[in-house]
Amino acid sequence: MTDTQQSAPATDPALLDALREQVQGDLPTTIADLSALVRIPSVSWSAFDPAHVRRNAEAVAELARGTGVFDEVRIVRSAVDGDTPDGASDATGTDHDGVELGQPAVLAVRPARNGKPTVMLYAHHDVQPQGDDALWETPPFEPTLRGDRLYGRGASDDKAGVMTHIASLRALHARFGDDLDLGIVLFVEGEEEFGSRSFRTFLREQKEHLAADVIVVADSDNWSTEVPAITVSLRGNVTFKLTLTTLEHASHSGMYGGAAPDAMLAMVRLLSSLHDDQGSVAVDGLTAYDAPVPARSEDEFATDAALVPGVKPVGTGDVLSRMWFQPAITVTGMDVPSVANASNTLLPSVSARVSVRVAPGQPATEAYAAVERHVHSHTPFGARVEISEPDAGDGFLVDTSGWAVREARTAMTEGWGAAPVEQGIGGSIPFVSDLAAEFPDAQILVTGVEDPDTRAHSPNESQHLGVLHRAIASETVLLARLATRG
Structure with a gap:
């Protein structure tokens, strides 16, 4: 490089x-x-x-x-x-x-x-x-x-x-x-x-x-x-639609909240398990690639990436290594009610679009299998899981x-x-x-x-x-x- x-x-x-x-x-x-x-x-x-x-x-x-x-x-x-x-x-x-x-x-x-x-x-x-x-x-x-x-x-x-x-x-x-x-x-x-x-x-x-x-x-x-x-x-990529379901239908949050697990709570808990406290990917089986990278300071990166003042980069290691040679997971969309249309109800089902960037050298199918295992082993409250619309590229x-x-x-x-x-x-x-x-x-x-x-x-x-x-x-x-x- x-x-x-x-x-x-x-x-x-x-x-x-x-x-x-x-x-x-x-x-x-x-x-x-x-x-x-x-x-x-x-x-x-x-x-x-x-x-x-x-x-x-x-x-x-x-x-x-x-x-x-x-x-x-x-x-x-x-x-x-x-x-x-x-x-x-x-x-x-x-x-x-x-x-x-x-x-x-x-x-x-x-x-x-x-x-x-x-x-x-x-x-x-x-x-x-x-x-x-x-x-x-x-x-x-x-x-x-x-x-x-x-x-x-x-x-x-x-x-x-x-x-x-x-x-x-x-x-x-x-x-x-x-x-x-x-x-x-x-x-x-x-x-x-x-x-x-x-x-x-x-x-x-x-x-x-x-x-x-x-x-x-x-x-x-x-x-x-x-x-x-x-x-x-x-980097390679893996994308899929993730849907969690916990209830047969929406219920009054005051009547059942605190005991009934709503789908949003389950989704937040599951998605948070994908990263550690530093923001690095925490999915067993996703690998990194080892190669030297040019020097780039976190301040330079913050400017290039348009970070809001006070926001710190996530992950560990050289900044360019994080971007080029380490895996990354991003939630690029969610199907939930908008704030303007929110009502006091427990959501029965929530869907998210998940995008995984795979380090060069790891087959995308292998990375997908690792993420799939993680999802099934970290889904809380016994929520029903559906993974659909998968797409992968090396x-x-x-x-x-x-x-x-x-x-x-x-x-x-x-x-x-x-x-x-x-x-x-x-x-x-x-x-x-x-x-x-x-x-x-x-x-x-x-x-x-x-x-x-x-x-x-x-x-x-x-x-x-x-x-x-x-x-x-x-x-x-x-x-x-x-x-x-x-």
């Missing part, structure tokens, strides 16, 4: 200057195209209108065609994993044989020529729901420029990742034209924010088109707005010894003007492990356009335009280096 790793030789100065000039000149168009994508509310969750995701896929496909790079650009929908029919899914998105299809992805392909490598460029075009509109300073789907940041849902996560690929390909085509021998696959997923439910089916069906020597995943963070990062570790550790990482270090240094930091990420990108399993010989690079103040998934998400510019420059240099690689 350092910035002192080996890089490849420098890029030819004339080529580097030409690429930088092209990226700079195209930047206004890039920002305008990004703004147009942000205006499409492409939330992939089942409760939202899928027509917006389809419209967004069509817009991305048109951008891909406009690069002039690809021999073929398609919009593809695959069956949700575990629901695959005997025949292949079609590209129109029409259900057949009663099979549920995932959200539309964009797949564009240019085969390699003359022995050059092939690179897959991944991003996703779907976005999180906007949440409470009242918490946004500007409308979530109206891109708004304030200072050096473009605000809007998906402005960074991950429509800026999409535009990083598109802008890099435009610059590459402007420099090489039809003489480009580099193989390129553009894969823009449409349901990453909804669990990538059809991802594995898509990989199996499109394997021959997706095969690549290098995979660039543009869906991560940077160290700062001035220093890039290569993400080399990701973490990932990137092999940094390959030539592609060395090429990326040089490209980032030249594109940003600063050497990249190799960092872990506390979040999860479970499909990266799926990519590694399907393409074990491919070298995976996890990059991104976010920074510590992006606020992805939160109100007032934004993209720092300087970071966007430097990310495009870096990826363009990387692609040019791969295209001229012996």
Whole structure:
């Protein structure tokens, strides 16, 4: 996790200057195209209108065609994993044989020529729901420029990742034209924010088109707005709905309170058992990963994480180790009456959404089993327990010894003007492990356009335009280096 790793030789100065000039000149168009994508509310969750995701896929496909790079650009929908029919899914998105299809992805392909490598460029075009509109300073789907940041849902996560690929390909085509021998696959997923439910089916069906020597995943963070990062570790994740029931029906809290166990009391007691007094996870069987981390003080962390004055960080050990290499458990939602609608009754049943971040190196299924055992052994008062809607994804550790990482270090240094930091990420990108399993010989690079103040998934998400510019420059240099690689 350092910035002192080996890089490849420098890029030819004339080529580097030409690429930088092209990226700079195209930047206004890039920002305008990004703004147009942000205006499409492409939330992939089942409760939202899928027509917006389809419209967004069509817009991305048109951008891909406009690069002039690809021999073929398609919009593809695959069956949700575990629901695959005997025949292949079609590209129109029409259900057949009663099979549920995932959200539309964009797949564009240019085969390699003359022995050059092939690179897959991944991003996703779907976005999180906007949440409470009242918490946004500007409308979530109206891109708004304030200072050096473009605000809007998906402005960074991950429509800026999409535009990083598109802008890099435009610059590459402007420099090489039809003489480009580099193989390129553009894969823009449409349901990453909804669990990538059809991802594995898509990989199996499109394997021959997706095969690549290098995979660039543009869906991560940077160290700062001035220093890039290569993400080399990701935590896994486990989520589930937890429901506790103690009563057949609601009862008067004055008549029965003090003797009848209400479900809220049982839920509070159970959830509190998940952590110790320092806030560290207290579930037997959840493991941590041991690796060195850069120094970061708790005061710096408090500023980055926007802690309210007086609030202290939870957990023990180095701050970054807690975020990258230790498990974490968060209750992300509860189904209970609101304060405004609260009545003097004992609640018969309470549900919570529980999110577990799993340390890299531990299988998500093993972590889920550990949490499930804990829940059943710590549920108080004999409450009835139901665990439903489970979802799990493995973490990932990137092999940094390959030539592609060395090429990326040089490209980032030249594109940003600063050497990249190799960092872990506390979040999860479970499909990266799926990519590694399907393409074990491919070298995976996890990059991104976010920074510590992006606020992805939160109100007032934004993209720092300087970071966007430097990310495009870096990826363009990387692609040019791969295209001229012996």
